[in-house]
Amino acid sequence: MAKVEFRNVRKSYGALQVIHGVDASVADGEFIVIVGPSGCGKSTLLRMVAGLEAITEGEIAIGDRVVNALEPKDRDIAMVFQNYALYPHMSVYDNMAYGLKIRGMSKTDIDERVKRAAGILELGPLLDRRPRQLSGGQRQRVAMGRAIVREPKVFLFDEPLSNLDAKLRVQMRFEIQKLHRQLGTTALYVTHDQVEAMTLAHRMIVMNAGRAEQVGTPMEVYDDPATRFVAGFIGSPSMNFLSGKGAGTGRVALAHGGIVRHANGQVDTGRDVVVGIRPEHLVECGAPDAMFSAVVELVEQLGADTLVHLRHGEDAAVVRQPHSRQREAGTTMHVTADPARVYLFDAGSGARIR
Amino acid sequence: MEKRVVFRSWWLPYVLVAPQLAITIVFFFWPAGQAVWQSLLAQDPFGISVEFVGLENFANLVADEHYLASFQVTAVFSLLVAGVGMSVSLLLAVFADRAIRGAGLYKTLIIWPYAVAPVVAAILWLFLFNPTLGVVAHWMRALGMTWDPLLDSGDALALIVIAATWKQVSYNFLFFLAGLQSIPKSLIEAAAIDGAGPGRRFWTIVFPLLSPTTFFLLVVNIIHAFFDTFAIVDAATGGGPGQATEILVYKVYKDGFKALDLGGSAAQSVILMAIVIALTVVQFRYIERKVQY
Ligand SMILES: Nc1ncnc2c1ncn2[C@@H]1O[C@H](COP(=O)(O)OP(=O)(O)OP(=O)(O)O)[C@@H](O)[C@H]1O
Ligand SMILES: [Mg+2]
Numbered sequence: 001m002a003k004v005e006f007r008n009v010r011k012s013y014g015a016l017q018v019i020h021g022v023d024a025s026v027a028d029g030e031f032i033v034i035v036g037p038s039g040c041g042k043s044t045l046l047r048m049v050a051g052l053e054a055i056t057e058g059e060i061a062i063g064d065r066v067v068n069a070l071e072p073k074d075r076d077i078a079m080v081f082q083n084y085a086l087y088p089h090m091s092v093y094d095n096m097a098y099g100l101k102i103r104g105m106s107k108t109d110i111d112e113r114v115k116r117a118a119g120i121l122e123l124g125p126l127l128d129r130r131p132r133q134l135s136g137g138q139r140q141r142v143a144m145g146r147a148i149v150r151e152p153k154v155f156l157f158d159e160p161l162s163n164l165d166a167k168l169r170v171q172m173r174f175e176i177q178k179l180h181r182q183l184g185t186t187a188l189y190v191t192h193d194q195v196e197a198m199t200l201a202h203r204m205i206v207m208n209a210g211r212a213e214q215v216g217t218p219m220e221v222y223d224d225p226a227t228r229f230v231a232g233f234i235g236s237p238s239m240n241f242l243s244g245k246g247a248g249t250g251r252v253a254l255a256h257g258g259i260v261r262h263a264n265g266q267v268d269t270g271r272d273v274v275v276g277i278r279p280e281h282l283v284e285c286g287a288p289d290a291m292f293s294a295v296v297e298l299v300e301q302l303g304a305d306t307l308v309h310l311r312h313g314e315d316a317a318v319v320r321q322p323h324s325r326q327r328e329a330g331t332t333m334h335v336t337a338d339p340a341r342v343y344l345f346d347a348g349s350g351a352r353i354r
Numbered sequence: 355m356e357k358r359v360v361f362r363s364w365w366l367p368y369v370l371v372a373p374q375l376a377i378t379i380v381f382f383f384w385p386a387g388q389a390v391w392q393s394l395l396a397q398d399p400f401g402i403s404v405e406f407v408g409l410e411n412f413a414n415l416v417a418d419e420h421y422l423a424s425f426q427v428t429a430v431f432s433l434l435v436a437g438v439g440m441s442v443s444l445l446l447a448v449f450a451d452r453a454i455r456g457a458g459l460y461k462t463l464i465i466w467p468y469a470v471a472p473v474v475a476a477i478l479w480l481f482l483f484n485p486t487l488g489v490v491a492h493w494m495r496a497l498g499m500t501w502d503p504l505l506d507s508g509d510a511l512a513l514i515v516i517a518a519t520w521k522q523v524s525y526n527f528l529f530f531l532a533g534l535q536s537i538p539k540s541l542i543e544a545a546a547i548d549g550a551g552p553g554r555r556f557w558t559i560v561f562p563l564l565s566p567t568t569f570f571l572l573v574v575n576i577i578h579a580f581f582d583t584f585a586i587v588d589a590a591t592g593g594g595p596g597q598a599t600e601i602l603v604y605k606v607y608k609d610g611f612k613a614l615d616l617g618g619s620a621a622q623s624v625i626l627m628a629i630v631i632a633l634t635v636v637q638f639r640y641i642e643r644k645v646q647y
Contacts (some may be wrong), residue, residue, distance in 0.1 A: 052543050073549040085540035089562045098558075099548030150548075 002063035002076075002153040002186055003028045004049065010057035011044055011210075018044055020210045021058065026188065026203075031180050033189045035197035036207030037233070042190040045207070046156050049188060050079050062154055078147035079156040082163065084139045086131040086146070092118075093127040096146045117145045120179065137168045144176075148183065155187040161196065173199060194234050198222070206230045228350035231276050231343060237307060239276045240317040242292075243347065246271040252344065256313025258292025262342040264354055272347035279307065279320040281341040290334035299327050308333065386627060392620030411621035420597060421605070421622070428601040431515065432579030436572055439519040443526035444564075448556070450527070451534040461531070468524035476589035479517040503591065507598030510591045514599050517590055518583045526571050533567035534560065573637045577630060602626055 004026040011019035019041045026032045034042045047053040049060055051072035059066050067075050078099075086095050093114055100110045118124050121141045131139055140160060147155055160176075161169045173196060180187060191197055197204050198218045206214045206221060206229075214226040218234075225231035231239045244260065246267035247253040252260045252275055260275050267273060287293065294310035294317060308319040308327060319335060327333070344353040361367050396407045415421045450460055467475070482490045485502050494501045503509040537560060545555045561568075584603045587593060593600035593608060600608070602622065610619030 050543075050547060052546070072543075072547045073551075077547065079544070079547050081540045081544060083538065083540055085538065085544040087541060087545075087559060098545070098550075102549040102554065146544075146548075 003030075003061075004032075004154055004186060004188065005061040006045075006058070007061070008058040009045070009048065009055060009060060011041070011048060011053065012056045017056075018210050019048075019056075022205075022207075022212045024205055024212055024215050026186060029184045029186055031187045031189065031200060031202045033191060033197040033201035033204040034207060035191055035194060035201075035204055035233075038192055040207045041210040042192070042207055043158055046079075046158055046188055046190050049075075049154070050077055050156050051075050076153045077156055078150045078152040078154075079158065080143045080147050080160045082159040084131075084143040084160075084163075086139060086142055088131050091128050091130060092123060092134070092142050092145075095131070095142055096149050099146070099150050113149045113151075114145075117149045120148070120182065121145050121175075136164050137172065140164065140172060141175075144179070148179070151185075153186065155185050155189075157187065157189040159191055160189075162191070162193070169196075176200065194236065198234070206233060208233070225276075225343065226352055228274060228276065228345040228352075231345070231352075235278055237279050237318050237320065239278050239343070240282070240315075241345075242275045242277075242312065242315045242317065244273055244275050245269075246273060250339070254292055254312070254315075256292075256315060258290070258312075260291045260337075260342055261339045262344060263339045264342070264344050267344065267353060273353060274345040274347050274350075276343035276345060277317075277337050277341065279318040281337045282317065282319040282335045283337065284319065284321070285334055285336045287334050289336055291336045293332055293334045296327055296329050296331050296333050298329060310335070389620045389623050389627070392616055393624045394617075395620075396617045407617070411617045412625075414618060415621055415625070423597055424600050424602055424605045427511075427597070427599065428580065431511065431518075431583075431599070431601055432576045434511075434515045435518045435522065435579040435583070436575035438515065439522040439575055440526055440530075440568070440571055442519070443523045444530050444568075446523070447527050447530035447534055450531055464527050465524045467521050470521065471585075473585045473589050475521050476514075476517045476586040479513060479520070480590050483513055483516075505595055507595055510595055510599045514583065514586055514590050517586045518579060522575060522578055526575070529567050529571055530564065533564045537563050569640060570637070573633050577633055580626065580629065 006022045006024045009019060009022045010017065022045060024032075034045060036042050044053060048055050049062070049067075051067065051070060055068050059068055061067065062075055062077070087098065090098065096114045096117060097110050100113060105113075114127075115124075118127060121144060123138070123141055123145055126134060126138060126142075131142065134142065140163075143160065157176075161172050164172060176189075177200060189196075189200060201218050203215060203217050204221060205212050208227075208229045214221055214230045216224075221230060221234050225234065225239075228241070232241065242260070243255040244252040245255070246269050247259065248269055249266060250261055250263070252262060252267065252273055254260060254275065260277075262275070292312060294312040296308055297311045297316075298309040300307040300309070304322070306321045306323070306327075308321060310317045310319065310333060317335075319333070345351065346353060393411050394406060394408060396405045396410065397403070446464055450457060450464070453460055470478075480488075482488045483501070483503060485491050485504065491501050500506075501509055503513040541559055541563075542555055545559050550558065580601070581603055583601065584607065587599055587601060587604045588607075591599045593604050603626065606619050606622045606626065609615045609622065613619075
């Protein structure tokens, strides 16, 4: 087990820079999820930790060792790939034993470790099969087994669940959590799925276009997003954004009518801002109390919740209501929110205004 | 799921396969039948008398030490062609797979020889290695090696092996490269993380995963060495010196058209035909089972 540190890590492919200086430190035994949209550089960052991509600039340290110049095999890490990367010509047993054999471990030790891992992952009856004779979920477990028999300092996961169907994904998510509690090994886990990120992470690194926009626990990121991007990326349905201008202390005038009260600091009158309110924090109210009023465009019944889609001039907003009161499209809805739950962002840079 | 086409009229399917069938009959079954028939006959060199002799031609062959020697030459020759050719092409394919810059040019250069006719290839190598005129022979002499393919049987064999292999390298290369590129990169990366160095990764991961390609090429190369090398032998050594490079196909030609022993020659070609059919069956059996892992 070990801590992992990123110190101003950058990566370029030729002239194209794809990672623009990531700083983060991962504590010993922590489960860190790297999350972000497709192409933001998550895999690249993970592969630099693994040693599969060269680090263009900056440093990555595992434990107390800077690993920039080390080969993958000398970094004491194990990786689970999105396509599992099982050796197709070897049995499940040999897949797991391969790395141990190479390290010159004795047959009895190998056997003990493989059997133990197989026990944890319930792979016992499958040890003689070839990967192609396994289901997706079983392959996934073999890939994890291959990682845990090595007893590495750090586990690296690159979207390990994205090839599974929805139900299996939930189940495997639970198993990964259980496994981590059992083993306590530091883990870096890449995903673009914010639900996976929220449920698995001790802390998460939210990435956007090669930058780490925020590092924090899931609730910190949800309650206190650092940028407009993070606010929009985490949470489902995602946060509503409405354009407006500063209008005196604690007030923003919306571009398409209405005044939003907020608990943030001074915003210069006339400054362009973006107001962010999560769908679950918007509540229906009477006309006199409303922050704004808008036309109902569409109503989605999700069973427990109802999503009411509003049109507010050029802006759109979603209200999440706990129970369904039948609502007609075309009617007007008056909504308000707790000022403490109103976020403001700079209209240009997207930075949070506190 | 099986897809079946249902034809309205019963004769249409037969008409559709007729051209293919006609070609197969005219160019394969008919000459093959002729060969089998000829192999059962004995004819005097002037073609005056023909006599049915049953399996006597085959019995003669089995007892003929020249024929057995030719078999041995063919075996050595085809194993060398397949072995050397496949090793060299695999090595080149591994390089090409790794190459990032200039990969296109590199591949084109390796594929080129395939477009050269066998006779041209043989003559090219013959010139390069000609003891008196050849550039390579000149270098070899400068290095103190003796080289005389016209007199030394080992040198002669080496010459036709080089000429036959050279062309085949392009073909093997293409298949090996395609095979290498179909191995997911993440497998190699997983092995690297598991601690395997480049050599170990090659022998424990890449090579086993290439084995269907390797087996296919082995059969193709042996068939090539058995049958397609006639022009090379004819142009380069004419089977000599002595009988040192007289491979089976060449002997069929020599016995039939030079020695005019038509029956014996036909019997030899029947045996060759049996060998190629056996190889093809093995090949198909194997391909039907698809991959062995
Ligand atoms: N070998 C390469 N050469 C050039 N650019 C590359 C290379 N590999 C990745 N990139 C670029 O780097 C950026 C980050 O890629 P990366 O694979 O890390 O994204 P990702 O966040 O993992 O996305 P996804 O969720 O789709 O897997 C992308 O814009 C990609 O086009
Ligand atoms: Mg990725």
